[in-house]
Amino acid sequence: MLAAAHESGAAVALLSGGTDLVPALRSGERVADAVVALRRVLELRVRGAGADSLTIGAGVTYADLVGWSLSPGLARAARVVGSVQIRNTGTVGGALGSVRPAGDLLTYLTAADAEVLTASPRGTRWRPLGQFLAEGVEADGLVTAVRLARPGGPQVHVKIGGRQAAYPAIVSCAVVVDRVRHRVACAIGGVGRLPARMGGAESFAVDEVDWTTGTIPVQAARRFGDLVVEAVAGISPVLPVGPGESADYRCHAAGVLASRALARCLHPQATRATQPATTTELATDAQPGTARPSDPTAGPGAAGRGGGS
Amino acid sequence: MTAAGESYQLYVDGFPRAVVGAELGDSLLSVLRDTLGVTSVKDACEQGRCGACSVLLDGRLAASCTVLAADADGARVVTVAGLGAVGLARAVRAMFLAEGAVQCGFCTPGFVVAVTDLLTRRPDADDEEIREALAGNICRCTGYGRILAAIRAVQRERGILPSLEESRARPDGG
Numbered sequence: 266m267l268a269a270a271h272e273s274g275a276a277v278a279l280l281s282g283g284t285d286l287v288p289a290l291r292s293g294e295r296v297a298d299a300v301v302a303l304r305r306v307l308e309l310r311v312r313g314a315g316a317d318s319l320t321i322g323a324g325v326t327y328a329d330l331v332g333w334s335l336s337p338g339l340a341r342a343a344r345v346v347g348s349v350q351i352r353n354t355g356t357v358g359g360a361l362g363s364v365r366p367a368g369d370l371l372t373y374l375t376a377a378d379a380e381v382l383t384a385s386p387r388g389t390r391w392r393p394l395g396q397f398l399a400e401g402v403e404a405d406g407l408v409t410a411v412r413l414a415r416p417g418g419p420q421v422h423v424k425i426g427g428r429q430a431a432y433p434a435i436v437s438c439a440v441v442v443d444r445v446r447h448r449v450a451c452a453i454g455g456v457g458r459l460p461a462r463m464g465g466a467e468s469f470a471v472d473e474v475d476w477t478t479g480t481i482p483v484q485a486a487r488r489f490g491d492l493v494v495e496a497v498a499g500i501s502p503v504l505p506v507g508p509g510e511s512a513d514y515r516c517h518a519a520g521v522l523a524s525r526a527l528a529r530c531l532h533p534q535a536t537r538a539t540q541p542a543t544t545t546e547l548a549t550d551a552q553p554g555t556a557r558p559s560d561p562t563a564g565p566g567a568a569g570r571g572g573g574s
Numbered sequence: 575m576t577a578a579g580e581s582y583q584l585y586v587d588g589f590p591r592a593v594v595g596a597e598l599g600d601s602l603l604s605v606l607r608d609t610l611g612v613t614s615v616k617d618a619c620e621q622g623r624c625g626a627c628s629v630l631l632d633g634r635l636a637a638s639c640t641v642l643a644a645d646a647d648g649a650r651v652v653t654v655a656g657l658g659a660v661g662l663a664r665a666v667r668a669m670f671l672a673e674g675a676v677q678c679g680f681c682t683p684g685f686v687v688a689v690t691d692l693l694t695r696r697p698d699a700d701d702e703e704i705r706e707a708l709a710g711n712i713c714r715c716t717g718y719g720r721i722l723a724a725i726r727a728v729q730r731e732r733g734i735l736p737s738l739e740e741s742r743a744r745p746d747g748g
Binding site: 304328353 | 644645
């Protein structure tokens with residue numbers, strides 16, 4: 266049906282959760298001759314686990330992922346997207362299909378080396394997330410699933426922005442550590458058109474980690490942040506910016522978040538005392554469903570106290 | 575797919591309602607208000623940010639402005655009016671009034687739906703969880719303190735929290 270509509274020249278919009286598309290249709294930002302609604306395609310709403318990988322259907326909602334024990338990192342990233350209302354309807358496929366540069370999930374998926382499965386009349390294919398984001402989905406195709414490696418170590422996703430429930434993050438950072446393969450991955454969102462991997466900082470961190478204990482010196486975590494700032498400064502184009510979110514600010518924030526995320530993965534004791542009790546930064550390394558009153562930035566309640574409203 | 579001009583059906587607050595003449599791109603919010611006349615569902619931001627249009631869609635809390643109405647064909651939609659005259663929803667409404675959680679009232683229908691959804695799922699939710707669960711509902715009047723107090727009052731009335739008298743009898747908080 267999608268292919269036929271495409272051949273007829275009609276502007277077809279794919280609808281998943283609707284949290285991006287429906288407001289865009291209403292405001293006139295998006296125009297469509299036809300809408301293909303995917304919510305009832307049950308095959309898209311499954312998730313599964315293989316020996317080495319996890320596969321998440323495009324129709325899986327953020328709420329579905331929030332308590333997923335097989336991928337705590339993904340669960341935490343999903344937990345801090347939008348509000349209950351948004352998490353109940355928004356989907357993984359929608360996050361990829363609409364490709365909002367500040368989409369929080371994309372930052373995590375970029376760090377996690379996700380692969381994206383798309384389907385079109387010419388068949389299905391897996392592509393690395395970066396390639397998928399650069400090329401986009403074919404006009405007659407759709408995203409059907411995302412695949413990740415099973416986690417091999419701590420994963421932290423942090424972000425800075427206004428009221429979380431209402432606005433996407435200004436800058437987000439995900440650090441994924443694989444203690445089995447001795448790898449560190451770091452992605453920054455909100456500095457360029459798409460989330461970017463911080464290759465130089467990653468290599469530095471791999472050399473600095475004491476892999477027998479899974480820790481890193483405090484100074485190395487700071488240096489990691491500096492390297493991220495250097496890398497981010499070279500990224501263009503920078504997103505359109507508002508008064509409170511200049512390129513300089515984003516660049517600085519990226520370094521702070523990267524340093525903090527790495528420290529939380531690899532040296533949690535050293536950072537606890539230095540965390541400022543900011544209400545706009547939403548740490549996602551708390552276990553879902555458990556409040557930790559001792560750490561004001563880690564609890565979910567920060568969502569309701571966001572500063573932007 | 576339902577095209578413009580065709581009709582589809584929603585179950586709004588327990589009643590089947592035929593939707594005729596709506597545009598393909600219409601949101602559930604606009605169909606509820608403009609086509610079906612259900613005006614307790616409030617229209618504010620139309621971007622899924624404010625929660626004034628919150629409904630239960632097949633039992634899950636959703637911002638009706640982000641739902642395509644035609645895609646909800648056959649769905650059960652529960653607004654503040656359909657939550658029920660007894661039980662939890664009655665208690666939530668009563669305590670919103672008793673605790674001063676209603677000022678201008680524009681956000682109230684959405685809040686009552688969201689609070690009822692929360693306390694159905696998590697009757698003993700603590701402050702942190704309440705604040706997180708209601709982050710998608712914006713109130714410009716109360717500063718949220720009275721809304722939180724109303725929820726605590728509901729929990730006391732339902733025996734989930736000790737009553738104020740019991741708390742006073744045990745100053746250590748029990």
